[in-house]
Amino acid sequence: MQDLLQKIESYKNEIEAFNSTDNKEVEEFRIKWLGTKGLVKATMGEMKNVPNEQKREAGQILNEFKQFAETHYEALKTASDGSEQQATDIDLTLPGDETPLGSRHPISLMRNQIISIFQRLGFAVAEGPEIEDDWHNFTALNMPTHHPARDMQDTFYVEAGQNAAVDWLLRTHTSNTQIRVMEKGKLPIRVICPGRVYRNETISARSHCFFHQVEGLYIDENVSFADLKQTLYFFVREMYGQDVRVRFRPSYFPFTEPSAEMDVSCFICGGKGCNICKKTGWVEILGCGMVHPNVLQNAGINPDKYSGFAFGMGVERPAMLKYGINDIRLFSENDVRFLKQFTSAT
Ligand code: DAH
Numbered sequence: 001m002q003d004l005l006q007k008i009e010s011y012k013n014e015i016e017a018f019n020s021t022d023n024k025e026v027e028e029f030r031i032k033w034l035g036t037k038g039l040v041k042a043t044m045g046e047m048k049n050v051p052n053e054q055k056r057e058a059g060q061i062l063n064e065f066k067q068f069a070e071t072h073y074e075a076l077k078t079a080s081d082g083s084e085q086q087a088t089d090i091d092l093t094l095p096g097d098e099t100p101l102g103s104r105h106p107i108s109l110m111r112n113q114i115i116s117i118f119q120r121l122g123f124a125v126a127e128g129p130e131i132e133d134d135w136h137n138f139t140a141l142n143m144p145t146h147h148p149a150r151d152m153q154d155t156f157y158v159e160a161g162q163n164a165a166v167d168w169l170l171r172t173h174t175s176n177t178q179i180r181v182m183e184k185g186k187l188p189i190r191v192i193c194p195g196r197v198y199r200n201e202t203i204s205a206r207s208h209c210f211f212h213q214v215e216g217l218y219i220d221e222n223v224s225f226a227d228l229k230q231t232l233y234f235f236v237r238e239m240y241g242q243d244v245r246v247r248f249r250p251s252y253f254p255f256t257e258p259s260a261e262m263d264v265s266c267f268i269c270g271g272k273g274c275n276i277c278k279k280t281g282w283v284e285i286l287g288c289g290m291v292h293p294n295v296l297q298n299a300g301i302n303p304d305k306y307s308g309f310a311f312g313m314g315v316e317r318p319a320m321l322k323y324g325i326n327d328i329r330l331f332s333e334n335d336v337r338f339l340k341q342f343t344s345a346t
Contacts, residue, residue, distance in 0.1 A: 155200065245271065
C-alpha cells in the first residue's frame with residue numbers, strides 16, 4: 001500500500017509537470033495515461049494486491065488519481081483545441097481588406113492638366129498670396145484707386161487695424177502673382193500661376209464667392225502678339241483636341257493693351273450650338289493681352305526694352321464642362337459621394 005501511494009504521488013507530479021498546446025503531444029499524453037494500456041488503468045489494476053481492510057481507502061485514492069489525470073487532460077485538450085482553432089480561423093486564401101484610395105479633387109485634376117501643358121513649353125509654376133495688399137491686386141495692375149474697372153471684381157476687404165498703412169483684401173484674381181514675380185527682377189519670365197481667388201458674389205449654381213484661376217505671364221525682349229497667339233493655340237489643341245477652332249475677340253483689361261478674350265469652338269456640340277454654348281457654337285475660356293507698359297514700369301521693368309503677354313483663365317468652368325458637373329457649389333461641399341467619382345479620372 002505504501003509503495004502504491006508513493007507511486008501515485010510521483011505520477012501526479014509527472015502529470016502536473018506536463019504542459020503543451022501541441023495537439024500531437026496532448027494525444028500522446030492521453031495514450032500514455034488514459035489509454036486502454038495506459039498508466040492510470042495499470043495503476044487501478046493494482047487494487048487486487050491491496051489487503052482487503054485497506055481496499056476502501058485505496059479505492060478512493062485511485063479514483064481521485066484517475067480524476068486528476070482526466071481533469072489535467074481536459075485542460076490540455078481545451079488549450080490545444082483553442083490554438084488550433086485560432087490558426088484555422090484565418091483563411092489565407094480570402095482577398096485582403098480593401099483600403100479605399102483617396103482621389104484628386106476635380107479642380108486639382110483640371111489645374112494640373114493646364115499646368116502640365118504650359119510646363120512642356122518651359123513655363124515654371126509660381127504662386128502668390130491669397131491675402132494681398134491693394135498695390136499687388138489693383139494699383140500695380142494699372143487700376144489706381146477709383147478706377148472704374150475695380151467694380152468688375154467685387155472685393156472682400158480684410159480688417160487690418162486702424163493704423164494699417166495699406167488696404168488688405170482677398171485677391172480677386174491671380175494677376176497679383178504677375179506683379180510679385182516681376183518685382184523679383186529676374187528676366188526673362190515664363191510663369192504659370194495657379195490659385196484660389198475671391199469675389200463678393202451671390203452663391204448660386206453658376207457662381208461662387210471663391211473659385212480658381214490660372215494666370216500666365218511671358219516677358220522677354222521682342223515678345224509680340226503672335227507669340228501670345230501661338231502659345232495659346234498650342235494650349236487649346238493640347239487641352240481640347242487638334243480640331244478645335246479658336247477666335248479672339250477684342251476686349252478690355254486695364255493691365256493689358258491690346259486686350260482680347262479667347263473663345264474655342266464648343267467642345268460639347270462641336271460648334272453646332274447647344275445649351276452649354278448658349279447656341280453660339282463658342283465657349284469663352286480666357287482673357288489675355290500684351291502687358292501694359294504701365295504695369296511693367298510699376299514692377300520695375302523697362303517697357304522700352306521688354307514686352308510680354310499675359311493671360312488668365314478660370315478652372316471651374318472647364319472642369320464643369322469636362323466632367324459634366326452642373327452646380328459649382330459641388331466643388332466646395334466635400335460630399336464624398338461626389339468626390340469619389342473622380343478616383344480614376346485624369
Ligand atoms: N485677371 C482677369 C480676371 O480675373 C483675367 C485676365 C485677363 C488675366 C487678361 C490676364 C489677362 O493676365 O491678360 O478676369
